[in-house]
């Protein structure tokens with residue numbers, strides 16, 4: 001299928017992109033890697049009158065360290081996240097997560113900003129940015145604001161990014177030394193999207209009990225979420241004894257999605273099983 005007709009604009013800077021978005025209003029849409037937007041346009045589920053291509057804005061395409069945080073530009077591709085030495089050293093779970101997105105072509109084109117702004121319920125990054133408690137910078141002509149990952153995902157494909165705004169950066173505070181990590185997913189066999197994906201971080205105290213646990217889950221419900229009931233059930237406990245019982249809370253209070261790939265019951269069971277496995281891997285990788 002061909003998309004409906006549209007006008008193409010290439011922005012050279014964030015300022016120019018924001019000015020274009022303001023000018024086009026509801027008719028304007030940002031184009032980053034195009035790997036989610038173009039399929040929607042071909043199906044005519046999206047019919048923007050104006051596409052603002054941000055692919056040439058170099059200031060959005062870097063990974064840098066700033067005040068102890070790792071800051072990833074909105075235009076950084078999944079492949080660049082996966083391969084970055086800084087990300088591998090400081091945010092190994094994010095690198096692991098990026099390496100499991102789609103295939104190499106998708107990873108070479110798709111961007112972290114596009115994935116988070118699109119907020120597909122089966123996307124991988126949302127689980128990781130929730131577990132890592134990232135802060136997402138959103139810019140508009142009126143100014144910028146930082147939104148905590150926990151407050152960023154609002155509903156199915158709905159985020160804190162409003163029309164006319166641009167997701168410019170994702171900032172990650174340092175992960176405490178000795179923290180074990182894991183991102184695991186049950187892949188949709190054709191696309192590789194997460195039928196369920198679980199990001200887990202576990203830090204142990206000197207006695208080998210859980211000192212800090214963070215769990216983000218994607219694919220289960222309409223939006224990715226922090227599994228705080230799982231985290232609370234494991235806090236202060238020995239992973240070997242408590243992980244199974246804690247993981248049993250993974251789908252608690254979530255209205256699980258059901259489609260031709262997986263029923264709600266199957267997704268909930270996947271969430272429990274993958275949460276247990278991700279926690280076991282993270283605990284095994286943690287150094288007390």
Ligand SMILES: Cc1cc2nc3c(=O)[nH]c(=O)nc-3n(C[C@H](O)[C@H](O)[C@H](O)COP(=O)(O)OP(=O)(O)OC[C@H]3O[C@@H](n4cnc5c(N)ncnc54)[C@H](O)[C@@H]3O)c2cc1C
Pocket residue numbers: 029030031032033034035036037038074075100101102103106109110111112113114115116117118120122123124125161165166167168191192193194
């Ligand atoms: C075959 C295939 C397999 C895939 N498999 C996976 C998978 O396994 N896991 C996974 O997570 N994803 C998967 N994806 C999705 C892929 O990761 C997309 O690239 C990503 O979700 C969107 O990023 P993009 O840069 O392509 O965004 P685009 O498609 O360009 O944009 C997506 C949406 O976000 C908006 N947008 C883009 N950038 C910004 C920004 N900086 N600020 C504000 N709004 C913005 C656009 O206006 C649009 O609405 C797959 C895609 C394909 C085609």
